[in-house]
Amino acid sequence: xxxxxxxxxxxxxxxxxxxxxxxxxxxxxxxxxxxxxxxxxxxxxxxxxxxxxxxxxxxxxxxxxxxxxxxxxxxxxxxxxxxxxxxxxxxxxxxxxxxxxxxxxxxxxxxxxxxxxxxxxxxxxxxxxxxxxxxxxxxxxxxxxxxxxxxxxxxxxxxxxxxxxxxxxxxxxxxxxxxxxxxxxxxxxxxxxxxxxxx
Numbered sequence: 001x002x003x004x005x006x007x008x009x010x011x012x013x014x015x016x017x018x019x020x021x022x023x024x025x026x027x028x029x030x031x032x033x034x035x036x037x038x039x040x041x042x043x044x045x046x047x048x049x050x051x052x053x054x055x056x057x058x059x060x061x062x063x064x065x066x067x068x069x070x071x072x073x074x075x076x077x078x079x080x081x082x083x084x085x086x087x088x089x090x091x092x093x094x095x096x097x098x099x100x101x102x103x104x105x106x107x108x109x110x111x112x113x114x115x116x117x118x119x120x121x122x123x124x125x126x127x128x129x130x131x132x133x134x135x136x137x138x139x140x141x142x143x144x145x146x147x148x149x150x151x152x153x154x155x156x157x158x159x160x161x162x163x164x165x166x167x168x169x170x171x172x173x174x175x176x177x178x179x180x181x182x183x184x185x186x187x188x189x190x191x192x193x194x195x196x197x198x199x
Contacts, residue, residue, distance in 0.1 A: 029184075122144050
């Protein structure tokens with residue numbers, strides 16, 4: 001589907017504050033952060049227009065207060081969390097993809113987490129040039145169009161008692177993530193992305 005092109009000038013600080021997706025695009029060494037421009041040709045401009053309006057509203061609605069301690073009972077950090085692909089019945093454990101164990105805070109993982117896993121597996125394009133050194137069909141995401149959720153490993157196991165077969169693909173995904181980042185940033189890729197994250 002072809003969409004009409006619209007252009008918005010948005011404060012990078014505001015964009016980063018409200019969206020982890022845009023934070024990654026603006027802070028990691030991607031084409032977007034270098035050129036200071038983000039193109040979203042496959043997204044409906046009206047959807048971004050709604051986001052743009054919400055972003056600039058005097059007090060954007062956030063369902064919880066910003067005090068992280070008030071969220072702890074929703075997202076317990078003392079439990080193992082999993083990203084589940086509901087379409088393929090596959091899951092990825094947080095400890096398998098975190099670059100360091102201390103970066104895991106429940107479902108939130110500092111530096112490299114579930115968001116990067118999804119991003120690396122859902123991208124789909126007819127163009128092979130994806131502005132990356134890693135060229136192993138990353139533009140043909142294995143999980144493109146699939147459904148996901150994030151839950152605790154205990155809840156996952158309890159819900160799997162119905163006989164549904166689930167496959168732990170944590171090591172496969174962790175190895176793929178490592179190959180992607182190593183190709184981009186070399187053997188010390190973990191240190192490189194941590195430095196970028198701290199900027």
